[in-house]
Amino acid sequence: MTITPSVIIFDVNETLSDMGPLAEAFNQAGMSASLTRPWFAELLRDGFALTVAGDNPDFAHLATDNLHRLLTQTSGPGKYQKQVDDIMGVFKNLALHADAVPGITALSRVADLVTLSNGATSVAQSLVTRGGVQDEFARFLSVQDAARWKPAREAYDYAATETGHTVDELLLVAVHPWDIHGAHAAGLRTAWINRTEATYPSYFTAPDIEAEDLVALAGKLTGP
Template identity: 60%
Template sequence: MTVSPPVVLFDVNETLSDMGPLVGAFEEAGMPAAGASLWFTEVLRDGFALTATGENPDFVVIARDALRRHLDMAPGARDDPGQADRVLEVFTHLELHPDVVPGVAALRRSAELVTLSNGSAAIAESLLARGGVRELFSQCLSVGEAPLWKPAREAYEYAAGQTGRRVDELMLVAVHPWDIHGAATAGLRTAWINRTGAAYPSYFQAPEIEAEHLVGLAEILEVSGG
Protein backbone atom coordinates (compact mmCIF):
# COMPACT_ATOMS: atom_id res chain seq x y z
CA MET A 1 0.00 0.00 0.00
CA THR A 2 1.26 3.49 -0.87
CA VAL A 3 1.52 5.65 2.24
CA SER A 4 1.10 9.40 1.87
CA PRO A 5 4.48 11.14 2.37
CA PRO A 6 5.09 13.63 5.20
CA VAL A 7 6.48 16.17 2.71
CA VAL A 8 5.54 16.72 -0.94
CA LEU A 9 8.35 18.53 -2.77
CA PHE A 10 7.38 20.29 -5.99
CA ASP A 11 9.42 21.24 -8.99
CA VAL A 12 8.25 24.68 -10.18
CA ASN A 13 8.94 25.48 -13.85
CA GLU A 14 6.42 23.59 -16.04
CA THR A 15 5.31 21.39 -13.13
CA LEU A 16 3.39 24.23 -11.45
CA SER A 17 3.71 27.04 -14.00
CA ASP A 18 1.97 27.05 -17.38
CA MET A 19 4.63 27.93 -19.96
CA GLY A 20 2.08 28.47 -22.74
CA PRO A 21 2.26 32.31 -22.73
CA LEU A 22 5.96 32.11 -23.65
CA VAL A 23 4.98 31.04 -27.17
CA GLY A 24 3.17 34.35 -27.71
CA ALA A 25 6.05 36.28 -26.19
CA PHE A 26 8.51 34.64 -28.59
CA GLU A 27 6.30 35.38 -31.59
CA GLU A 28 5.81 38.98 -30.51
CA ALA A 29 9.59 39.36 -30.29
CA GLY A 30 9.98 38.06 -33.85
CA MET A 31 11.16 34.57 -32.91
CA PRO A 32 9.52 31.29 -34.00
CA ALA A 33 6.88 29.85 -31.66
CA ALA A 34 8.81 26.59 -31.39
CA GLY A 35 11.76 28.56 -30.04
CA ALA A 36 10.13 28.93 -26.62
CA SER A 37 10.42 25.22 -25.83
CA LEU A 38 13.88 25.02 -27.39
CA TRP A 39 15.09 27.99 -25.35
CA PHE A 40 13.94 26.49 -22.05
CA THR A 41 15.50 23.16 -22.95
CA GLU A 42 18.79 24.90 -23.74
CA VAL A 43 18.74 26.76 -20.42
CA LEU A 44 18.35 23.46 -18.57
CA ARG A 45 21.00 21.75 -20.71
CA ASP A 46 23.59 24.44 -20.08
CA GLY A 47 22.73 24.60 -16.39
CA PHE A 48 23.21 20.84 -16.16
CA ALA A 49 26.53 21.10 -17.97
CA LEU A 50 27.81 23.67 -15.51
CA THR A 51 26.48 21.57 -12.63
CA ALA A 52 28.40 18.57 -13.97
CA THR A 53 31.60 20.60 -13.71
CA GLY A 54 30.87 21.49 -10.10
CA GLU A 55 29.39 24.96 -10.62
CA ASN A 56 26.07 26.32 -9.34
CA PRO A 57 25.02 28.85 -12.00
CA ASP A 58 22.39 31.58 -11.79
CA PHE A 59 19.32 30.48 -13.76
CA VAL A 60 18.43 34.00 -14.92
CA VAL A 61 21.95 34.68 -16.19
CA ILE A 62 21.81 31.59 -18.40
CA ALA A 63 18.22 32.33 -19.47
CA ARG A 64 18.97 35.93 -20.50
CA ASP A 65 22.13 34.98 -22.42
CA ALA A 66 20.30 32.20 -24.27
CA LEU A 67 17.44 34.57 -25.13
CA ARG A 68 19.80 37.13 -26.59
CA ARG A 69 21.37 34.48 -28.79
CA HIS A 70 17.94 33.32 -29.97
CA LEU A 71 17.04 36.92 -30.79
CA ASP A 72 20.30 37.42 -32.68
CA MET A 73 19.53 34.39 -34.85
CA ALA A 74 15.87 35.26 -35.58
CA PRO A 75 15.43 37.09 -38.93
CA GLY A 76 12.19 38.69 -37.73
CA ALA A 77 13.49 39.95 -34.39
CA ARG A 78 13.74 43.68 -33.83
CA ASP A 79 17.06 45.31 -32.98
CA ASP A 80 15.97 46.12 -29.45
CA PRO A 81 18.35 45.61 -26.49
CA GLY A 82 15.42 45.38 -24.07
CA GLN A 83 13.60 42.59 -25.91
CA ALA A 84 15.23 39.74 -23.99
CA ASP A 85 14.22 41.28 -20.68
CA ARG A 86 10.63 41.68 -21.87
CA VAL A 87 10.44 38.00 -22.75
CA LEU A 88 11.98 37.12 -19.39
CA GLU A 89 9.32 39.28 -17.75
CA VAL A 90 6.67 37.00 -19.24
CA PHE A 91 8.56 33.94 -18.00
CA THR A 92 8.76 35.31 -14.46
CA HIS A 93 5.03 36.18 -14.39
CA LEU A 94 3.42 32.97 -15.60
CA GLU A 95 0.27 31.51 -14.07
CA LEU A 96 -0.43 28.13 -12.50
CA HIS A 97 -1.77 25.17 -14.44
CA PRO A 98 -5.54 24.78 -13.82
CA ASP A 99 -5.07 21.60 -11.78
CA VAL A 100 -2.58 23.14 -9.35
CA VAL A 101 -4.92 25.02 -7.00
CA PRO A 102 -7.32 22.13 -6.31
CA GLY A 103 -4.44 19.65 -6.38
CA VAL A 104 -2.25 21.35 -3.80
CA ALA A 105 -5.28 22.09 -1.61
CA ALA A 106 -6.04 18.37 -1.52
CA LEU A 107 -2.42 17.35 -0.97
CA ARG A 108 -2.01 19.87 1.84
CA ARG A 109 -4.59 17.99 3.92
CA SER A 110 -2.12 15.16 4.52
CA ALA A 111 1.37 16.56 3.82
CA GLU A 112 3.66 19.55 4.21
CA LEU A 113 4.17 21.23 0.83
CA VAL A 114 7.53 22.67 -0.27
CA THR A 115 8.92 23.82 -3.62
CA LEU A 116 12.44 23.21 -4.93
CA SER A 117 13.33 25.07 -8.13
CA ASN A 118 16.41 25.39 -10.29
CA GLY A 119 15.20 28.99 -10.65
CA SER A 120 14.87 31.55 -7.90
CA ALA A 121 12.75 31.15 -4.80
CA ALA A 122 11.30 34.63 -5.44
CA ILE A 123 9.78 33.51 -8.76
CA ALA A 124 8.17 30.51 -7.05
CA GLU A 125 6.87 32.74 -4.25
CA SER A 126 5.36 35.15 -6.77
CA LEU A 127 3.80 32.37 -8.85
CA LEU A 128 2.12 30.79 -5.84
CA ALA A 129 0.97 34.15 -4.49
CA ARG A 130 -0.69 35.06 -7.82
CA GLY A 131 -2.47 31.73 -7.73
CA GLY A 132 -3.67 32.30 -4.16
CA VAL A 133 -1.95 29.23 -2.71
CA ARG A 134 1.28 30.56 -1.20
CA GLU A 135 -0.01 29.98 2.33
CA LEU A 136 -0.36 26.25 1.59
CA PHE A 137 3.42 25.91 1.19
CA SER A 138 5.71 25.97 4.20
CA GLN A 139 8.83 26.85 2.19
CA CYS A 140 9.95 27.88 -1.30
CA LEU A 141 13.48 26.59 -1.81
CA SER A 142 15.97 27.26 -4.61
CA VAL A 143 19.08 25.40 -5.65
CA GLY A 144 20.77 28.79 -5.45
CA GLU A 145 21.26 28.00 -1.77
CA ALA A 146 22.08 24.34 -2.41
CA PRO A 147 25.48 23.01 -3.51
CA LEU A 148 24.27 22.12 -7.03
CA TRP A 149 21.28 22.19 -9.38
CA LYS A 150 18.84 19.32 -9.63
CA PRO A 151 19.18 16.52 -10.64
CA ALA A 152 22.37 16.35 -8.54
CA ARG A 153 21.87 14.40 -5.33
CA GLU A 154 23.02 17.38 -3.26
CA ALA A 155 20.01 19.46 -4.32
CA TYR A 156 17.51 16.95 -2.96
CA GLU A 157 19.55 16.39 0.19
CA TYR A 158 19.51 20.15 0.70
CA ALA A 159 15.69 20.13 0.56
CA ALA A 160 15.54 17.27 3.05
CA GLY A 161 17.81 19.19 5.40
CA GLN A 162 15.68 22.32 5.14
CA THR A 163 12.54 20.37 6.08
CA GLY A 164 14.24 18.43 8.86
CA ARG A 165 13.28 15.13 7.23
CA ARG A 166 15.04 12.07 5.87
CA VAL A 167 15.20 11.96 2.07
CA ASP A 168 12.82 8.98 1.99
CA GLU A 169 10.18 11.07 3.76
CA LEU A 170 9.98 13.44 0.79
CA MET A 171 8.10 12.78 -2.44
CA LEU A 172 9.25 14.83 -5.43
CA VAL A 173 6.47 15.83 -7.83
CA ALA A 174 7.63 16.88 -11.30
CA VAL A 175 6.78 16.78 -14.99
CA HIS A 176 10.42 16.24 -15.95
CA PRO A 177 11.64 12.64 -16.08
CA TRP A 178 15.23 13.80 -15.43
CA ASP A 179 14.04 15.32 -12.14
CA ILE A 180 12.18 12.14 -11.21
CA HIS A 181 15.30 10.09 -11.93
CA GLY A 182 17.54 12.41 -9.91
CA ALA A 183 15.22 12.37 -6.90
CA ALA A 184 14.78 8.62 -7.03
CA THR A 185 18.52 7.98 -7.12
CA ALA A 186 18.90 10.34 -4.16
CA GLY A 187 16.43 8.22 -2.18
CA LEU A 188 13.26 10.31 -2.48
CA ARG A 189 9.87 8.95 -3.40
CA THR A 190 8.59 10.26 -6.73
CA ALA A 191 5.43 11.18 -8.62
CA TRP A 192 5.52 12.01 -12.33
CA ILE A 193 2.81 14.39 -13.56
CA ASN A 194 2.15 13.44 -17.18
CA ARG A 195 -0.30 16.05 -18.49
CA THR A 196 0.54 15.33 -22.14
CA GLY A 197 0.26 11.56 -22.24
CA ALA A 198 3.96 11.18 -23.02
CA ALA A 199 5.95 7.94 -22.73
CA TYR A 200 8.40 7.83 -19.83
CA PRO A 201 12.05 7.30 -20.90
CA SER A 202 13.12 3.71 -20.29
CA TYR A 203 16.68 4.71 -19.29
CA PHE A 204 15.52 6.73 -16.25
CA GLN A 205 14.45 5.23 -12.94
CA ALA A 206 10.68 4.91 -13.09
CA PRO A 207 8.42 7.02 -10.86
CA GLU A 208 6.61 5.43 -7.95
CA ILE A 209 3.38 7.11 -9.11
CA GLU A 210 2.26 8.46 -12.47
CA ALA A 211 -0.73 10.82 -12.56
CA GLU A 212 -2.35 12.93 -15.26
CA HIS A 213 -2.54 15.97 -12.98
CA LEU A 214 -2.13 17.04 -9.35
CA VAL A 215 -5.76 16.33 -8.49
CA GLY A 216 -5.22 12.78 -9.72
CA LEU A 217 -2.08 12.47 -7.59
CA ALA A 218 -4.00 13.60 -4.51
CA GLU A 219 -6.70 11.03 -5.24
CA ILE A 220 -4.15 8.24 -5.63
CA LEU A 221 -2.46 9.10 -2.35
CA GLU A 222 -5.78 9.50 -0.54
CA VAL A 223 -7.11 6.15 -1.77
CA SER A 224 -3.82 4.32 -1.23
CA GLY A 225 -3.16 5.83 2.16
CA GLY A 226 -6.64 5.83 3.49
Protein backbone atom coordinates in the same frame (compact mmCIF):
# COMPACT_ATOMS: atom_id res chain seq x y z
CA MET B 1 0.79 0.97 -2.96
CA THR B 2 -0.19 4.28 -1.37
CA ILE B 3 2.71 6.53 -0.40
CA THR B 4 2.19 8.86 2.56
CA PRO B 5 5.10 11.29 2.66
CA SER B 6 5.92 13.75 5.41
CA VAL B 7 6.83 16.44 2.90
CA ILE B 8 5.85 16.91 -0.74
CA ILE B 9 8.54 18.69 -2.76
CA PHE B 10 7.35 20.42 -5.93
CA ASP B 11 9.42 21.27 -8.94
CA VAL B 12 8.27 24.69 -10.19
CA ASN B 13 8.93 25.41 -13.88
CA GLU B 14 6.39 23.48 -15.99
CA THR B 15 5.33 21.32 -13.05
CA LEU B 16 3.38 24.15 -11.41
CA SER B 17 3.66 26.94 -14.01
CA ASP B 18 1.87 26.92 -17.36
CA MET B 19 4.51 27.98 -19.87
CA GLY B 20 2.04 28.27 -22.75
CA PRO B 21 2.04 32.12 -22.79
CA LEU B 22 5.75 32.11 -23.66
CA ALA B 23 4.86 31.13 -27.23
CA GLU B 24 3.11 34.47 -27.82
CA ALA B 25 5.96 36.30 -26.08
CA PHE B 26 8.38 34.74 -28.57
CA ASN B 27 6.10 35.82 -31.43
CA GLN B 28 5.97 39.37 -30.11
CA ALA B 29 9.78 39.40 -29.99
CA GLY B 30 9.96 38.44 -33.67
CA MET B 31 10.77 34.78 -33.18
CA SER B 32 8.82 31.64 -33.98
CA ALA B 33 6.71 30.30 -31.14
CA SER B 34 8.19 26.89 -31.95
CA LEU B 35 11.50 28.06 -30.48
CA THR B 36 10.07 28.27 -26.97
CA ARG B 37 10.67 24.67 -26.00
CA PRO B 38 14.16 24.42 -27.61
CA TRP B 39 15.16 27.60 -25.76
CA PHE B 40 14.08 26.17 -22.41
CA ALA B 41 15.68 22.80 -23.18
CA GLU B 42 18.98 24.50 -24.06
CA LEU B 43 18.80 26.55 -20.89
CA LEU B 44 18.44 23.36 -18.84
CA ARG B 45 21.15 21.58 -20.83
CA ASP B 46 23.68 24.32 -20.18
CA GLY B 47 22.72 24.49 -16.53
CA PHE B 48 23.23 20.75 -16.19
CA ALA B 49 26.61 20.97 -17.95
CA LEU B 50 27.79 23.66 -15.57
CA THR B 51 26.50 21.60 -12.64
CA VAL B 52 28.51 18.57 -13.77
CA ALA B 53 31.57 20.83 -14.05
CA GLY B 54 31.14 21.80 -10.40
CA ASP B 55 29.41 25.17 -10.80
CA ASN B 56 26.05 26.37 -9.48
CA PRO B 57 24.89 28.78 -12.21
CA ASP B 58 22.31 31.53 -11.89
CA PHE B 59 19.13 30.43 -13.67
CA ALA B 60 18.06 33.92 -14.79
CA HIS B 61 21.52 34.68 -16.19
CA LEU B 62 21.47 31.52 -18.30
CA ALA B 63 17.94 32.30 -19.48
CA THR B 64 18.72 35.86 -20.59
CA ASP B 65 22.04 34.96 -22.21
CA ASN B 66 20.35 32.19 -24.20
CA LEU B 67 17.64 34.62 -25.33
CA HIS B 68 20.17 37.21 -26.50
CA ARG B 69 22.01 34.59 -28.55
CA LEU B 70 18.80 33.11 -29.95
CA LEU B 71 17.56 36.53 -31.05
CA THR B 72 20.89 37.23 -32.73
CA GLN B 73 20.77 33.89 -34.53
CA THR B 74 17.21 34.37 -35.78
CA SER B 75 17.11 38.14 -36.38
CA GLY B 76 20.71 39.07 -37.04
CA PRO B 77 23.13 41.26 -35.08
CA GLY B 78 21.51 43.96 -32.99
CA LYS B 79 20.44 45.06 -29.53
CA TYR B 80 17.57 43.02 -28.16
CA GLN B 81 17.36 44.04 -24.53
CA LYS B 82 13.67 45.02 -24.76
CA GLN B 83 12.70 41.72 -26.35
CA VAL B 84 14.66 39.80 -23.72
CA ASP B 85 13.12 41.83 -20.91
CA ASP B 86 9.63 41.28 -22.34
CA ILE B 87 10.08 37.50 -22.59
CA MET B 88 11.61 37.26 -19.14
CA GLY B 89 8.76 39.39 -17.81
CA VAL B 90 6.27 36.84 -19.12
CA PHE B 91 8.39 33.95 -17.85
CA LYS B 92 8.50 35.40 -14.32
CA ASN B 93 4.75 36.08 -14.27
CA LEU B 94 3.24 32.85 -15.56
CA ALA B 95 0.05 31.40 -14.13
CA LEU B 96 -0.42 28.06 -12.44
CA HIS B 97 -1.75 25.11 -14.41
CA ALA B 98 -5.52 24.76 -14.11
CA ASP B 99 -5.16 21.67 -11.91
CA ALA B 100 -2.63 23.28 -9.58
CA VAL B 101 -4.88 25.21 -7.18
CA PRO B 102 -7.28 22.34 -6.39
CA GLY B 103 -4.40 19.88 -6.43
CA ILE B 104 -2.23 21.94 -4.08
CA THR B 105 -5.17 22.49 -1.76
CA ALA B 106 -5.87 18.76 -1.59
CA LEU B 107 -2.20 17.83 -1.22
CA SER B 108 -1.75 20.29 1.65
CA ARG B 109 -4.02 18.00 3.66
CA VAL B 110 -1.65 15.09 3.02
CA ALA B 111 1.75 16.57 3.95
CA ASP B 112 3.75 19.76 4.29
CA LEU B 113 4.31 21.38 0.88
CA VAL B 114 7.64 22.81 -0.25
CA THR B 115 8.96 24.03 -3.60
CA LEU B 116 12.46 23.20 -4.85
CA SER B 117 13.41 25.03 -8.02
CA ASN B 118 16.53 25.48 -10.12
CA GLY B 119 15.31 29.08 -10.37
CA ALA B 120 14.82 31.77 -7.76
CA THR B 121 12.54 31.34 -4.75
CA SER B 122 10.93 34.70 -5.59
CA VAL B 123 9.56 33.29 -8.85
CA ALA B 124 7.99 30.32 -7.05
CA GLN B 125 6.54 32.54 -4.33
CA SER B 126 5.06 34.97 -6.85
CA LEU B 127 3.61 32.12 -8.90
CA VAL B 128 1.67 30.54 -6.03
CA THR B 129 0.72 33.95 -4.63
CA ARG B 130 -0.95 34.86 -7.92
CA GLY B 131 -2.82 31.56 -7.65
CA GLY B 132 -3.92 32.34 -4.09
CA VAL B 133 -2.34 29.24 -2.56
CA GLN B 134 0.81 30.71 -1.02
CA ASP B 135 -0.36 29.86 2.50
CA GLU B 136 -0.45 26.16 1.64
CA PHE B 137 3.36 26.08 1.39
CA ALA B 138 5.67 25.68 4.37
CA ARG B 139 8.89 26.62 2.53
CA PHE B 140 10.21 27.90 -0.79
CA LEU B 141 13.63 26.47 -1.62
CA SER B 142 16.05 27.09 -4.47
CA VAL B 143 19.20 25.28 -5.54
CA GLN B 144 20.85 28.71 -5.49
CA ASP B 145 21.28 27.96 -1.78
CA ALA B 146 22.42 24.38 -2.36
CA ALA B 147 25.70 23.09 -3.70
CA ARG B 148 24.41 22.22 -7.17
CA TRP B 149 21.34 22.16 -9.42
CA LYS B 150 18.88 19.32 -9.59
CA PRO B 151 19.24 16.52 -10.57
CA ALA B 152 22.48 16.42 -8.54
CA ARG B 153 22.11 14.63 -5.21
CA GLU B 154 23.20 17.72 -3.28
CA ALA B 155 20.03 19.58 -4.30
CA TYR B 156 17.75 16.93 -2.82
CA ASP B 157 19.94 16.52 0.27
CA TYR B 158 19.61 20.27 0.77
CA ALA B 159 15.82 19.97 0.71
CA ALA B 160 15.94 17.19 3.28
CA THR B 161 18.18 19.22 5.57
CA GLU B 162 16.04 22.34 5.27
CA THR B 163 12.80 20.46 6.01
CA GLY B 164 14.30 18.44 8.86
CA HIS B 165 13.37 15.09 7.34
CA THR B 166 15.26 12.16 5.91
CA VAL B 167 15.17 11.81 2.12
CA ASP B 168 12.91 8.74 2.26
CA GLU B 169 10.22 10.87 3.94
CA LEU B 170 10.10 13.24 0.94
CA LEU B 171 8.04 12.88 -2.24
CA LEU B 172 9.34 14.77 -5.27
CA VAL B 173 6.60 15.88 -7.71
CA ALA B 174 7.72 16.86 -11.19
CA VAL B 175 6.85 16.74 -14.88
CA HIS B 176 10.49 16.19 -15.82
CA PRO B 177 11.73 12.59 -15.94
CA TRP B 178 15.30 13.79 -15.31
CA ASP B 179 14.10 15.26 -12.00
CA ILE B 180 12.31 12.04 -11.11
CA HIS B 181 15.46 10.04 -11.86
CA GLY B 182 17.69 12.36 -9.81
CA ALA B 183 15.36 12.37 -6.84
CA HIS B 184 15.11 8.57 -6.88
CA ALA B 185 18.91 8.27 -6.95
CA ALA B 186 19.07 10.57 -3.92
CA GLY B 187 16.63 8.33 -2.00
CA LEU B 188 13.37 10.28 -2.39
CA ARG B 189 10.07 8.80 -3.47
CA THR B 190 8.73 10.27 -6.67
CA ALA B 191 5.55 11.26 -8.51
CA TRP B 192 5.57 12.02 -12.22
CA ILE B 193 2.86 14.40 -13.46
CA ASN B 194 2.05 13.42 -17.04
CA ARG B 195 -0.42 16.00 -18.37
CA THR B 196 0.43 15.29 -22.02
CA GLU B 197 0.05 11.48 -22.03
CA ALA B 198 3.74 11.17 -22.84
CA THR B 199 5.74 7.96 -22.69
CA TYR B 200 8.20 7.84 -19.81
CA PRO B 201 11.83 7.38 -20.99
CA SER B 202 13.03 3.83 -20.47
CA TYR B 203 16.54 4.98 -19.51
CA PHE B 204 15.34 6.87 -16.41
CA THR B 205 14.22 5.17 -13.21
CA ALA B 206 10.44 4.92 -13.24
CA PRO B 207 8.43 7.03 -10.77
CA ASP B 208 6.73 5.52 -7.76
CA ILE B 209 3.48 7.19 -8.86
CA GLU B 210 2.26 8.50 -12.22
CA ALA B 211 -0.72 10.87 -12.34
CA GLU B 212 -2.31 12.94 -15.08
CA ASP B 213 -2.40 16.05 -12.88
CA LEU B 214 -2.06 17.24 -9.29
CA VAL B 215 -5.70 16.54 -8.44
CA ALA B 216 -5.28 12.94 -9.55
CA LEU B 217 -2.07 12.70 -7.53
CA ALA B 218 -3.93 13.82 -4.40
CA GLY B 219 -6.53 11.14 -5.06
CA LYS B 220 -3.85 8.48 -5.34
CA LEU B 221 -2.20 9.56 -2.10
CA THR B 222 -5.45 9.62 -0.14
CA GLY B 223 -7.31 6.78 -1.82
CA PRO B 224 -7.51 3.16 -0.71
